[in-house]
Amino acid sequence: MSLLKPTQPLLRLLLNRQWTPTNQRIRLRPQTQASLSHPPQQSFSSHTPHNHQENRMTESSNLPKTEEEWRLRLDPEQFRILRKKGTEMAGTGEYNKHQPDHGIYECAGCAAPLYRYDHKFNSGCGWPAFFDAFPGAVSRHEDRSFGRVRTEITCTNCGGHLGHVFKGEGYGHPTDERHCVNSISIKFNESTPAAEDKLNPKY
Structure with a gap:
């Protein structure tokens, strides 16, 4: 043992x-x-083509803070018109005779949506004309330059100069207004009809 x-x-x-x-x-x-x-799981960026389309607009907090920063962001002609309130020559703008059957016109400075395709009409004035804008997209200011009183319109999001608005000219549109806009101040975005309807009902 x-x-x-x-x-x-x-x-x-x-x-x-x-x-x-x-x-x-x-x-x-x-x-x-x-x-x-x-x-x-593979992680995907939120900036897919679909999301990028919906998030083109630059938020106000991310916009340039000084004129020098804007000068770096814009080309010289955009800076002259959007930031210095210039005007392009009549009949020379890219969107003067542009008449699409869908899409959105955005601010060239920050891509904020401004006008629907069916807001646009042919006024014969030599600049793109719109009878309305998306709610809150365009701000109005009294303009006393050149010895007369006019109503300036700017992009609400970034303050970029768009042009002037005139009322009572008899074009027969629902608002009886003409937004006389510089082509340089806007960019056309060939959006989907769903995106257009989401921003504003059709007339």
């Missing part, structure tokens, strides 16, 4: 060595299986 005593601890040690790795393998199997059945 005395010869067996030394072997019992040895047997226990051997048994422990045999079962410990097995126990570890059993304990790890569910984790391994779970990791295989649920691989890491």
